Amino acid sequence: MAFSRRHFLKNTGLGLLALGLPPSFVVRAAEGERRTRGKIFVVIFQRGGMDGLNAVIPFKEPAYYSLRPSIAIPEPASGEERSIDLDGFYALHPALAPLKSLFDQRRLAIIHATGSPDNTRSHFDAQDYMELGTPGVKNTPDGWLGRCLTKNIDESTPFRAVALSTRLPRILAGSGPALTMTSVEEFRLRNESFATALQRLYASKEDPLLQRGGKSLFEGMAVLKQIASSIPPATESYPNGRFGASLREISRLIKANIGLEIAFTEIEGWDTHVNQGGAAGMMANRLKDLAEGLSTFYRDLGDRMEDVVLITMSEFGRTARENGNRGTDHGHANVMFVLGGKLKGGKVYGRWPGLEQELLYEGRDLDLTTDFRAVCGEILSRHMGQKDLAKVFPGYKFPSRPLGVI
Helix, strand or coil, rough: CCCCCHHHHHHHHHHHHCCCCCCHHHHHCCCCCCCCCCCEEEEECCCCCHHHHHHHECCCCCCHHHCCCCCCCCCCCCCCCCEEEEECCCEEEEHHHHHHHHHHHCCEEEEEECCCCCCCHHHHHHHHHHCCCCCCCCCCCHHHHHCCCCCCCHCCCCCCCECCCCCCCHHCCCCCCCEECCCCCCCCCCCHHHHHHHHHHHCCCCCCHHHHHHHHHHHHHHHHHHHHCCCCCCCCCCCHHHHHHHHHHHHHHCCCCCCCCCCEEECCCCCCCCCCCCCCCHHHHHHHHHHHHHHHHHHHHHHHHHHEEEEECCCCCCCCCCCCCCCCCCCCCCCEEEEEEECCCCCCCCCCCCCCHHHCCCCCCCCCEEEHHHHHHHHHHHCCCCHEEEEEECCCCCCCCCCCCC
16 A cells, blocks of 8 residues: 555554654653643533433423423422522432532533524534534534644644544644644554554655654654553542543643643434433433543543533434334434633523424424533634634634623
8 A cells, every 4th residue: 555645644643743742741741841831621522412301401491301201301309309509490400419409509601592503403514513613514624622722733732632543533633733632642653554554664764754854753652652551540439431542641641731731532322312301211311421520520630620611512302292112213413512711601502492382493402502612713713712603614703792601
């Protein structure tokens, strides 16, 4: 197989190194330099379409219980499997109990009736639109988190943006520096077959640029492995599974002070068409994983959470009415959780649109009253210091009044 330079850079996931990071980075990293504490943004994608109506229950909305006779979550005062009252109107699913203390401490904010304004019910299209940040436009070449990384590239650490994934997600696509890994210890080239190709490219005398790029890549990999070996272990026991492990690795990278600004991970299993369950069951198990992971992450970081804002997002919500299989189908608006040390938490944000038939989106779904870009843009601006939101979310007109989450 012939390996072109473009093919090589694209598939290693370390193209920035091969393109030639400033030598000063290699020197600084090799000397073990650590950076000062900076602001960090963590994004969690709930793939499959979470049912926001059963995660954060509008228990004072009469239509909620009539629409969901077998899967609705009981009111807070109704028994052992009851929901957890937040403010007299909304309640948490009982599986989200670990988040209640964070809500009470004002470290957790919730936005209801939020998401993408596009009406697609395709997982693939909806995920693309939310990751690209351009609902309804699929030919956008880069992701909205990727567009946040285009300033100060020459001074960047390779750890500026990290996806805990086997592949680079579309949300981080672009010209900025971004790495993928499944763990700190396993940080290496994505495909072992490239090792031999790298050796050939490095030894090649036909292309001096490739030769220099290969040498830079090998040196960079050695430096990064050296850094990885010095990253401290987690101090908390995370839930079993890939999601818990990814949050553990993000926490380790944050505490290592190696210049991390953006981290991305995902949790799958939210497509609950059949036997979704109510207070217990399939969705409850996913919510338990989510809540235990987030609460452990918060405890593990301790005072470092003052520098961190974490959000959750999902491509769409579920239908307001349960289907004939005791599940829900692809819907529209959803719920976002925002976790951080300096939030105006302890509140459910967003205008509630109602669940009466005439108020449902296209006669079947929770209507959307807060665009996800308004939430993300506010965090990028006020927490990360992003000044050019028009570049991050092209074509979007931000509301005149921010939500005030942060």
